[in-house]
Amino acid sequence: MISLPQEQGNKLRRLLLIAGAAVTFAFWFPIDDPVNIPKMFLLVLFTAWIFGTIASSFFYQRSKTFSLGEWALLAFAIGLLASAALSDVRYTAFIGAAHRNNGALTYLALVILAYAAMLTFDLKNLHQLRSTLLLVGALSTFYGLLQTTGNDPFKWNLYYNAVIGTLGNPDFFSALVGICAIATVWFLLVEENLRLRVPGVVLLLLEIFIVKRGGSFQGLLVFAIGATILVLVKLWQVQKKFGMIALIAAVLGGILVFIGLLNKGPIASLVYRTSIKNRQDYWSAALSMFKANPIAGVGIERFGENYPIYAPQVQVVQGQGTDNAHNVILHLLATGGLLVILPYLFLIGLIFWSAVRGIKNATGPAQIDLSALFSIWFALL
Numbered sequence: 072m073i074s075l076p077q078e079q080g081n082k083l084r085r086l087l088l089i090a091g092a093a094v095t096f097a098f099w100f101p102i103d104d105p106v107n108i109p110k111m112f113l114l115v116l117f118t119a120w121i122f123g124t125i126a127s128s129f130f131y132q133r134s135k136t137f138s139l140g141e142w143a144l145l146a147f148a149i150g151l152l153a154s155a156a157l158s159d160v161r162y163t164a165f166i167g168a169a170h171r172n173n174g175a176l177t178y179l180a181l182v183i184l185a186y187a188a189m190l191t192f193d194l195k196n197l198h199q200l201r202s203t204l205l206l207v208g209a210l211s212t213f214y215g216l217l218q219t220t221g222n223d224p225f226k227w228n229l230y231y232n233a234v235i236g237t238l239g240n241p242d243f244f245s246a247l248v249g250i251c252a253i254a255t256v257w258f259l260l261v262e263e264n265l266r267l268r269v270p271g272v273v274l275l276l277l278e279i280f281i282v283k284r285g286g287s288f289q290g291l292l293v294f295a296i297g298a299t300i301l302v303l304v305k306l307w308q309v310q311k312k313f314g315m316i317a318l319i320a321a322v323l324g325g326i327l328v329f330i331g332l333l334n335k336g337p338i339a340s341l342v343y344r345t346s347i348k349n350r351q352d353y354w355s356a357a358l359s360m361f362k363a364n365p366i367a368g369v370g371i372e373r374f375g376e377n378y379p380i381y382a383p384q385v386q387v388v389q390g391q392g393t394d395n396a397h398n399v400i401l402h403l404l405a406t407g408g409l410l411v412i413l414p415y416l417f418l419i420g421l422i423f424w425s426a427v428r429g430i431k432n433a434t435g436p437a438q439i440d441l442s443a444l445f446s447i448w449f450a451l452l
Contacts, residue, residue: 072138073129075190083124084191087184088203090117095207095247096237100225104170106239111172118180121187140189143421146414148182151175151371154407158370168372168394175371197440201254204447208251208278211236215248215281234285245282245290250447252278253297257443260305261436288344292328297446299324304430304442350397356381357396357405368408377405399452422448 075083094117099109137145155175158164167174192200217223218234227235236244255275262268282290299321307314331342359381360369369377375394396402404412426445433441 072136072141073125073190075128079124079128080191083121083187084196084199086117086121086124087187087191088199090114090121090184092203092207093117096210098237098239106237107170107172111167111177114180115176118183122183125183125187125190138189140421140425141186143414143418144182144186147411147418148179150410150414151178151182151407154367154410155371157367157410158373160370160373160376163373164371166372168375171372171394173372194437194440197444201257201443204251204254205258205274208248208255209274211244211248211251212274212277212281215244215284216277219281219284232286234281241285242287242289245285245287246293246451247290248278248282248285249290249293250297250450252282252294253301253443253447253450256298256301257439260301260439260443288342293450295328297450300446300449301439301442304438308435308438349391349393352383352391353378353393353396354398354401355383357398357401360405361408364408366408367410368404368406371406371411374402374406419452 090113094110094113097109097113098105102108152175155161155164163174165175166172167177214223215234215236218236221233223233227233227239229235232241234244235241236247238244238247252275255271255278259268259271259275262271279291279294282294303314303317303321306317327336327338328342330336331338332344332347333339334343334347356378357374360374360377363369363381372394374396375392378392378394396405400412400416403415426441426448430438430441430445
C-alpha cells in the first residue's frame with residue numbers, strides 16, 4: 072500500500088467526506104432525472120479528482136507492496152470491467168439503467184473511493200467520519216421534517232411517500248437516515264460531555280421519527296441492526312454477563328423478525344411487507360439468469376431487458392416488470408456472473424473477517440469506533 076504525506080492525506084480525507092455529502096444532497100430539477108444524473112456526475116467528478124491525487128503518489132513511489140484488501144478491490148474492478156466489456160449493450164453496462172445509473176462506471180468510482188478511504192482513514196481520524204454523518208443526518212432530518220409537514224420548498228413529482236429527502240425514493244432515504252442514526256448512537260456512546268449528548272438524543276429521536284414517517288421498514292431495520300451491534304459491544308465492555316444476555320435477546324429478536332418477514336410468527340403484522348412477495352419473483356428470475364449465463368451474466372445493468380424472459384410463469388403481480396433484482400448479491404450474480412460475484416464475495420468476506428478480528432482485539436473507545444464502522448457497513452449489506 073502506498074503512503075501519502077500527512078498533509079496530502081488530510082486533504083484527500085476531507086475531499087472524500089465532502090464528496091460523500093455533496094453526492095447525497097445533489098439534485099437538479101431542470102433535467103429529466105433530477106436525482107440520479109446529478110449524483111452520478113458529481114460522483115465521477117470527485118472520483119477523477121481523487122484518482123489523480125492517488126495516481127501521482129503511486130507512480131512516484133518506487134517500493135509498492137499490495138495488501139490483500141487492495142488485491143480484492145482490484146479483482147472486483149477487473150471482473151466488473153470484463154463483464155461490462157462482454158455485455159451486449161456497453162452503454163448501459165457502463166452508464167447503467169435509466170433512473171438508476173448503477174453501471175460499471177459508478178461501481179468503479181466506488182472502488183476508487185474505497186481505496187482512497189483505505190489510504191487516509193485510521194482510528195485517530197474516524198471522528199471526522201462520525202461528524203460528517205451527524206451533519207448529514209441533521210440536515211436530512213430537517214429536510215424530512217419539511218417534507219412531512221408539507222413545507223418542502225421544492226416541487227417533486229412524487230410517485231411514493233412525500234418523505235423522499237434528496238434521494239427520490241422513501242426506501243433509500245429511510246436507509247440513509249437509519250445509517251445516520253447509527254452514527255448518532257455511536258456519538259452518544261463515546262461522548263462524555265452531557266451538554267453535547269442532550270442534543271444528540273434529540274437528533275436521534277427526530278431521525279427515528281423521520282424514518283417512521285417515511286413509511287419504509289427498511290430504515291428501521293437498518294437502524295435496528297446497527298444500533299444492536301453497537302449496544303451489544305458496549306454492554307460486553309461493561310460486563311460480559313450483560314453482553315451475553317443482550318446477545319441472546321438479539322438473536323431471538325432477529326429470528327422473530329426473520330420469520331415475520333416471511334409473514335409468520337407473532338410480529339408478522341408489524342414487519343411483513345407485501346412487496347417481499349414481488350421480490351421473490353425478482354430473485355427467482357435472477358437465479359434463472361445466472362444459470363443460463365454463469366460466466367458473465369446477462370450483461371451489467373441488463374436485468375430489466377431480460378426479466379420478461381426469465382421471470383416465473385406465475386407471478387405475484389402478473390406482468391409486472393423491474394430493472395433490478397432488489398438484492399445486491401443476486402443482482403450482480405445475474406448481470407455480472409462469476410466474473411463479478413466471486414471477487415465481490417471475496418471482498419465482502421475479507422471486510423467481515425478483518426472487522427471481526429479488529430473488534431475482538433481492540434478495547435475501550437477504539438472497540439466502539441470499530442464496532443460503529445462495522446455496524447454501519449453490515450446494516451447496508
